[in-house]
Amino acid sequence: MPINYYIFLSLALFTIGIIGVLTRRNVIIVFMCIELMLNAVNLLLVAFSKMHHLAAGAANSTAGIEGQLFVFFIMVVAAAEVSVGLAIIVMLYRNTRSVDINFLNRLKH
């Protein structure tokens, strides 16, 4: 399959993520949309990794491996981010009994 399909698919996922972050009001859903953005990047990295691997041919069997390595790092960092982010959301919920993002507008005075 040509690489273009993968690029379009992951850009579409990424855009859905961005639109979700900008329009949704529930913090948990905003959070899921951010994860969607990161996973779109993971998909793209794997696709590019395969592309570079094929382009290098049989002579260089490790070509393109760093793209897949990067994906693992994104997963680990995303997990760390999720744990901190959910803790923040729980803290917010304890104080306000709501996870609505309109809450954020109160800081502007």
Add this chain to the structure above:
Amino acid sequence: MNALIFSALSGVAMMFAGIWLRTNNSIRSLAILLSLVNIVVTFLELRGVHIVQVNTAGMLAFDSFALLFILIAQVSTLVFFLLSSRDMEKVGRNYPDYFALIFFILAGVAISAAFQSLLLLFLGIEIMSIPLYILAGADKRNLKSNEASLKYFLMGSFSTGLMLMGIALLYGATGTFNLQGYVYDLANIPVLLIAGLMLLLFAMSFKVSAAPFHFWTPDVYDGSPSVFTSYMATVVKAAAFIAFMRLFAESFGAIKTEWKVLVGIITAATLFIGNITAVFQQSVKRMLAYSSIAQAGFMMMAIYALNSDAKEGLLLYAAAYSLATIGIFAVLVKMKDQTFDGFNGFARQQPLVAATLVIFLLSLAGIPLTAGFLSKFMMLRATIVEGNIWLVVFAVLMAAVSVYYYFRLIQAMYFRESNQTLALDITPGFRYTLVGVAAVTIILGVFPNVLTYWLYF
């Protein structure tokens, strides 16, 4: 490399210190001691003495630029500990953890100053940001702190998403994450590469709060506990700038024509918005938040110019700006009323502290004989060498505007009266540290070579 290892180990040590050390005084002393050890280790590394040898496979390059900035960041952290660590007690109960998180941030600073691979850029920026999300929300019962933390977290991870997409597109175009690995065919630059470059530019602008992406900054800085805002606005922001500089100098320097105009526009917009909005603020903390945007505009000029002047200037700027801002915040935390009016008559009650504050404010405004002047001067010179005189004229005009809001604080302290006691416990140790920091600001303003000398030897 030693700087990175030792700051990470210090963070772990501080986490365990909470179990064994019972009093806050001993925890604080341990943090200051560890911070001193870190400074010594980095200094030795700068002189070529490596305590631990690690092969980083070309992914990290601890050259003199990186090490010098790490040293500046560590000295700023020490100053921050000496001035503000007593005020951290009031934020919450997890006193040793705050120090641990700050040491982890320093590990992130070391990575993002020295990265040679986009993977390490990503990790460095994240290791700096994630502890900051926690510190921003450290005051758990305070709604403003909660909001600041959530907002910072959402904005931070959103910009991380943009940055990762940029990195992925660059990888698609070039097949490598290595900064040195970019070879350009100038006649035919792939679209993927330009798209990736733009996304990286936007993401980094988010992190350093440059103009169209600055909107989160005032709210987050205002809402977070003041002690941590001080750290967030200085060391971390400067480190993000160093990463920005290294990224653009080493991998995109050759295709400067593609992004130069855009960075110029971002610089001008940042200068304009930061300075003009700061004029209208009533709270000193919010004014400092906008002032940090304005100063970011000046630091963006280094990214615009990317020559050796800009490199030296950015280091000097990082030092001057960090020291002055940490000093002002340290006093601000101790004030009862954090508006401009709260400073009325401060010079009469605390003449020495007020005098040091004046030096810091002059340094931020860029008045000669202070470090702030020379660092602004170097930024302007670098931009002139680069050939954009209009940006320089605009920046000078905006620096003139900034004098207004900085001097408003001086005016409140010296020319207005107030009968109340203004500040909480100002100890002699605090006073002498402030005087020392002010002296460093002046010394750097007269002999900048004290600092920039290390860049070449």
